[in-house]
Amino acid sequence: MKLIREMLPKDNPKMKLILQKCLRDAGLDKPGTAYFDPQLDELAQYYQQLPRAKYWVAVDHQDQVIGGCGIGPVESTEDICELQKLYIDPIGRGQGLSKQFIKLSMQAAKDLNYKQMYIVTDTKLPIANKLYQKLNFKSLDVPLDGGIHSGCDTWYLKSL
Numbered sequence: 001m002k003l004i005r006e007m008l009p010k011d012n013p014k015m016k017l018i019l020q021k022c023l024r025d026a027g028l029d030k031p032g033t034a035y036f037d038p039q040l041d042e043l044a045q046y047y048q049q050l051p052r053a054k055y056w057v058a059v060d061h062q063d064q065v066i067g068g069c070g071i072g073p074v075e076s077t078e079d080i081c082e083l084q085k086l087y088i089d090p091i092g093r094g095q096g097l098s099k100q101f102i103k104l105s106m107q108a109a110k111d112l113n114y115k116q117m118y119i120v121t122d123t124k125l126p127i128a129n130k131l132y133q134k135l136n137f138k139s140l141d142v143p144l145d146g147g148i149h150s151g152c153d154t155w156y157l158k159s160l
Contacts, residue, residue, distance in 0.1 A: 002058045002097060004104060007044040007068060011057050014065040015087075016040045022087045026124045032151020033122075034085055043085075047072070052081070052112045056104060058088070058097050066092035069101035071109050071117070076145055079115035080157075086128070098131055110160050118144055119156040132156050 007015065023035040039046035047055035047070055055070030067088035074080040083105050088097050109117055119137060121128050133139070137156035144155070 002060060002066065002092065002095065004056050004058050004097075004100060007047065007055045007057045007070075009042070009044045011065045011068075012041060012043050012045075015043055015057060015068045015085075018065065018067060018089045019085060019087045021089075026122070028122055028124055028151070030151050037085075043068075052114070054105075054108050054112075055085070056101065058092060058101070060092075065089075067097050067101070069098075069105060071105045071112075071114075074118055074144055079113075080118050080144070081109045081112070081114040081116075082118045082120065098128070099135070102131070102135060106158075106160055115160055117158050117160055120152045121154045121156070122152045123154055129154060 019040065020029065020035055023029050023033055029035045043055060047053050050072055053070065053072040055068060057065045057068040059065055069086040070084045071081045072084050074082050083102065086098060086101055106117060119132055120143065121132070123129065137158040140155040140157055
């Protein structure tokens with residue numbers, strides 16, 4: 001069983017490495033994706049100062065980061081949060097971590113008084129898309145206003 005805890009500044013380099021490797025492996029190391037987000041070097045600090053936001057990491061028994069996931073507000077809305085930066089290192093896949101992260105994120109979003117959760121992803125991530133559909137996220141034809149990841153082509157929304 002992997003431990004999930006809030007991200008600490010010491011986790012920044014490993015989480016950036018995991019995120020960028022996952023996107024590079026999927027051919028999504030391009031502008032308009034999280035690959036180039038300016039806050040990647042200080043991800044823990046970014047989420048700590050962002051209102052109504054959280055970021056968690058999963059760690060192994062040696063406290064080594066193997067994945068992460070967060071939530072943050074969607075610009076120009078009060079009731080919608082976004083599931084953000086859900087990436088798992090290949091060594092941590094197939095153990096249900098993504099599902100654990102999503103369930104934790106949905107509970108935290110409810111606790112922060114969000115009413116809906118939004119996801120921006122890409123068709124090049126078929127396993128992620130299957131999971132979102134299995135968890136009853138509804139596919140959208142167009143992204144919500146205010147999104148920064150214009151390089152992605154798939155969007156979901158779910159009432160909490």
